[in-house]
Amino acid sequence: MSRTNTHKAQSADGISRRGMLKAAGGLALASAAGTGAATLLGGTASAAPATFTHPGMLHTQADFDRMRAMVNAGYQPWKAGWDRLVANGHSAAGWTPRPQKMVFRGGSDPQNYPILYNDIHAAYQNALRWKVTGNTAHADTARDICNAWSGTLEGIGGGSEVVLLAGIYGYQFANVGEIMRGYPGFDLARFKAMMLTYFYPANHDFLNRTTNCWGHYWANWDLCSMASLMAIGILCDDPAKFDETVDYFYNGAGNGSLANAIPYVYNDVGLAQWQESGRDQAHSIMGIGLMGTICEMAWNQGVDLYAADDSRFRKACEYVARYNLGYDVPYTTYIWRNGPHCVETAQTVISESGRGQWRPVWERVYHHYAIRRGMAMPNTGDMVARVRPEGGGGDYGTTSGGFDELGFGTLAYARESGTATLPTGARSLQSVNLPTRYIRHQNYLGYLHEVTAASTTQVKQDATFTIVPGLAAPNGYSLRAANGQYLRHNNFRIRLAADDGTAAFRSDATFIPRPGTASGSVRLESSNFPGRFLRHRNYELWLDSYDATQLFRDDSSFRAVTPWA
Numbered sequence: 001m002s003r004t005n006t007h008k009a010q011s012a013d014g015i016s017r018r019g020m021l022k023a024a025g026g027l028a029l030a031s032a033a034g035t036g037a038a039t040l041l042g043g044t045a046s047a048a049p050a051t052f053t054h055p056g057m058l059h060t061q062a063d064f065d066r067m068r069a070m071v072n073a074g075y076q077p078w079k080a081g082w083d084r085l086v087a088n089g090h091s092a093a094g095w096t097p098r099p100q101k102m103v104f105r106g107g108s109d110p111q112n113y114p115i116l117y118n119d120i121h122a123a124y125q126n127a128l129r130w131k132v133t134g135n136t137a138h139a140d141t142a143r144d145i146c147n148a149w150s151g152t153l154e155g156i157g158g159g160s161e162v163v164l165l166a167g168i169y170g171y172q173f174a175n176v177g178e179i180m181r182g183y184p185g186f187d188l189a190r191f192k193a194m195m196l197t198y199f200y201p202a203n204h205d206f207l208n209r210t211t212n213c214w215g216h217y218w219a220n221w222d223l224c225s226m227a228s229l230m231a232i233g234i235l236c237d238d239p240a241k242f243d244e245t246v247d248y249f250y251n252g253a254g255n256g257s258l259a260n261a262i263p264y265v266y267n268d269v270g271l272a273q274w275q276e277s278g279r280d281q282a283h284s285i286m287g288i289g290l291m292g293t294i295c296e297m298a299w300n301q302g303v304d305l306y307a308a309d310d311s312r313f314r315k316a317c318e319y320v321a322r323y324n325l326g327y328d329v330p331y332t333t334y335i336w337r338n339g340p341h342c343v344e345t346a347q348t349v350i351s352e353s354g355r356g357q358w359r360p361v362w363e364r365v366y367h368h369y370a371i372r373r374g375m376a377m378p379n380t381g382d383m384v385a386r387v388r389p390e391g392g393g394g395d396y397g398t399t400s401g402g403f404d405e406l407g408f409g410t411l412a413y414a415r416e417s418g419t420a421t422l423p424t425g426a427r428s429l430q431s432v433n434l435p436t437r438y439i440r441h442q443n444y445l446g447y448l449h450e451v452t453a454a455s456t457t458q459v460k461q462d463a464t465f466t467i468v469p470g471l472a473a474p475n476g477y478s479l480r481a482a483n484g485q486y487l488r489h490n491n492f493r494i495r496l497a498a499d500d501g502t503a504a505f506r507s508d509a510t511f512i513p514r515p516g517t518a519s520g521s522v523r524l525e526s527s528n529f530p531g532r533f534l535r536h537r538n539y540e541l542w543l544d545s546y547d548a549t550q551l552f553r554d555d556s557s558f559r560a561v562t563p564w565a
Contacts, residue, residue, distance in 0.1 A: 047246040048239030049302050056300045057178045057234055058293065059412060064131040067411055071132055076473035076510075076527055080389040081411030082132065090118070090394045091125035093137035097145040099152035106161025113158075113165055117403040119145050120172050121393030124406050127179040132411075143186045146177060150187060150194040156202070166202030167224025170195065171293060172406055174231035195232045200241070203229040207248055207256075214253040215260075215337030219275040220283055222248070222256020223290035230297050246298065249305055258308055261291065262316045264332045270376070271322065271329055272315035278334045278347025282354040282401060284320050289361030289405045291316075296364055306368055314375060317365045322379040324356055325386075360390035363409030370531055370546070371415045378545030381531025388528070414530075420513040420522045422477050424467050426563040429479075431536060432518045433554035438463040438564070439541065441481055446494030446541030451564055460564035467560065471499070471506035476527050478509045482565070489526060494534060494541035516557030523556045534558075 055061060070078035085091050097119050105113040123145040130139035156165055174195055180186045203225040226245050233241030249258055255275050264273040276283045291313055295305040306313060323329045331350040338345045362383045370377040392407030429439040431448055440449035440463040451463045461482050470476030471486070479487040485498045488509040499505055511524035511534060524534040526543055535544045535556040546552065 046239050046243050047303055048233070048242040052234055052237050052242075053301055054181055054234075055178050057175045057231055057297045058300075058406065059131075059175075059179065060300050063412065066415070067128075068132050070414075071411070073474065075475045076470075076507075077388055077410050077414055077530075079473075081408060081414070084389045084391050084395070085125060085128060085408050085411060088125060088392060088394050090122040090392070091129055091138075093126060093129075093135070093141045095119075095122040095126065095141050095145065097122075097148040099148040101152060101154045103153070103156045103165065104158040104162075105156075105165040107157065107159035109158060111158075113169070114398075114400065116149075116165075116169055117172075117393065117400065119149065120169055120176060121403055121406070123176045124172065124179075125392060125408075127176055128408060128411070131179065139180070139183055140185075142176060142180055143183055146173075146180060146191055147185070147187050149173075150190040153194055153198055156198050162202055163206045163221055164224060166199045167206075167221070167226075167228045168404055170199035170203060170228030171224065171231040173199070174228065174235045175406065177235055178231070192236050195235060199228055200232050203232070204241075204244070207244070207252065207254070211340075213337050213340060213342035215255060215342065216339060217254060218279065218283060219255040219261040219287050220290060222252065222254040223261070223287060223294065226252075226256055227290055227293045227297070230294060234297065234301065242301070245294065246303060246305070249294065250308070258305075258312055261287065262312050263334065264330075265312060265315060266319075266330050267315075269330065270315055271319040272312055273330070273332060273334070274316050274320050275334070277320070277323070277331065277350050278336075280351045280353035281320075281324055282357060282359075285324065285354075285357070285359045285361055286401075286404050288317055288320050288365065289359065292361060292365045292368075293405075296368070299368070306373075311369065311373075311375065314365075314369045314377070317362075317369070318377065318379045321362065321383040323350065325379060325382055326356065327379075358387045359396065360387065360392060360405050360407035360409055362387055363390055363413045366531070367413045367415045371417045374417075376545075376547045377531060378547065381545060382529070384531070385526075385529040388530075416475075416512070417525070418515045420515045422467050422513050422522060422560050424469070424477075426464055426466050426565075427560040428463050428562065428564045429465065429558040430561045431555075432516060432521050432557035432559065434536070437536075437539070439465070439479075439487075439558065441487065441496040444496045446487055446496070448536040448539045448541060455564070457565070464563040464565040470510035470512075470527065472503070472510040473512070473527050476510040476512045477524075478511070489529070489532075489534075489543040492532070492543045494543065516559075517550075517553045518557060518559070521557040521559045523553070524558070 071082045098115050100112055103113050103116050123142040126138040127142040156162055177191045206225045226248055229241055230245035261275045262272045274284045298305045319329055334347045336345045362380055366377050366380045366384045369375045389410040390407055393403040396402035431437045436450050437448045438451045440447050465479040468478050468480055471478045481496055485496045486509040487494055488497055507528035510527040512527055513522040514525050516522045526532045531546050532543045533556040535542055
């Protein structure tokens with residue numbers, strides 16, 4: 001199996017900035033060919049926009065408008081994501097903040113950092129509820145938490161883990177401040193001062209550390225520092241901080257830069273090994289969340305880090321998702337440089353520790369690559385379906401790992417992959433690439449069957465369905481046979497079954513229409529397994545993961561035509 005590795009050379013050579021710019025960004029950046037060095041032009045050109053977009057970190061105003069519209073319409077999966085937010089106790093208005101003068105993580109001092117992360121997540125969740133509903137009780141709660149901390153905090157500490165404190169909670173708190181910008185009574189100036197005085201120095205100092213062993217720290221240490229540095233730059237309209245993050249993403253000597261965080265690429269299978277894969281899966285998944293956070297914030301300011309080095313990050317998402325779904329992945333021995341003397345330590349096998357756990361990091365990366373960009377993300381799509389609806393802090397345990405990601409990605413990031421409609425009422429569904437064949441049920445299984453005027457009455461009846469509004473989502477449709485049963489997926493095979501009244505059945509029997517390959521055709525995407533489409537193969541009907549081939553697109557495209565019966 002072929003692979004590429006730029007890990008050992010990264011600190012000297014950097015990586016390509018191919019695809020860095022969004023077309024509309026118009027930013028002055030170097031674009032190096034191949035995998036040579038990439039630096040800001042002349043050391044002076046800026047990646048940052050001339051004027052920062054606000055709100056413009058993890059969410060823009062268009063994102064909030066989409067969330068509100070989808071929730072108000074009751075559309076899935078947004079409504080399920082909303083319900084999960086409302087059910088979280090941190091999102092209740094009236095949360096009482098507990099600001100501390102000093103916060104410690106690590107070292108010998110009292111470990112009071114859980115007070116900070118619980119308050120941050122309460123502020124974020126209340127800010128989201130305000131943006132979706134307009135209920136100012138939630139905005140007041142978020143504002144009061146922010147003001148309480150900015151008026152009280154005098155320092156952070158705790159040995160080396162202060163880096164994690166400043167990084168993780170720095171980017172999270174900055175995102176809350178960005179949402180609350182302009183709200184009556186929110187002291188933005190004091191909040192900025194808190195972020196600049198207590199969080200930024202730890203971020204900057206760690207990324208510019210003087211050490212004999214840059215490779216000692218895991219990718220997450222760099223990535224959380226980078227996320228906080230970028231978020232504070234946006235919050236404070238400071239292009240230098242934004243540029244510092246982008247430059248480190250490409251050229252940093254530590255394990256958070258792109259080529260070091262993703263040291264091996266297996267292009268023949270579309271996967272890329274994560275830096276912490278030999279350590280454990282919890283930190284590998286955390287890394288996907290942190291790099292996704294950085295990429296999304298940059299995207300919302302006009303800089304496309306997602307696309308860097310031929311979408312290297314996409315391949316890493318697929319790798320980590322695939323392994324945690326229970327499948328095998330390639331693995332190359334990884335040399336970890338440990339301790340002050342940089343002793344080489346070999347990780348010879350991928351770690352099974354923490355394998356198969358669910359974290360709320362997948363919706364964001366899936367909806368960028370699969371929906372915004374139309375790229376195949378089969379493993380990530382399957383992971384989205386299993387984790388959905390994503391929760392947030394408080395939904396994944398009480399320890400710090402459950403608060404590493406702000407979460408609620410189903411509500412915040414899910415996007416429709418194009419719009420299409422189906423006519424309701426009796427119809428037959430004709431294959432686009434095999435036009436003499438139609439969707440038909442036989443012995444309670446779905447097939448693509450040839451139907452002509454000479455076909456029996458039974459065949460014609462089995463190839464006729466009543467298209468009704470989706471059992472699980474008003475933006476979807478369900479297909480009801482003459483006997484009152486519905487087409488649904490079960491173990492990814494399309495079957496005919498009676499509605500048993502469960503939410504699982506209704507979701508399995510609901511499909512979201514997407515534009516097909518031919519005029520007037522649609523593709524039917526599963527409502528509960530995003531990225532999987534009803535598709536014929538060997539004349540059987542299956543729910544298969546999307547791939548970018550023309551054959552797949554044709555096999556999954558159908559026209560609703562005059563019913564045979």
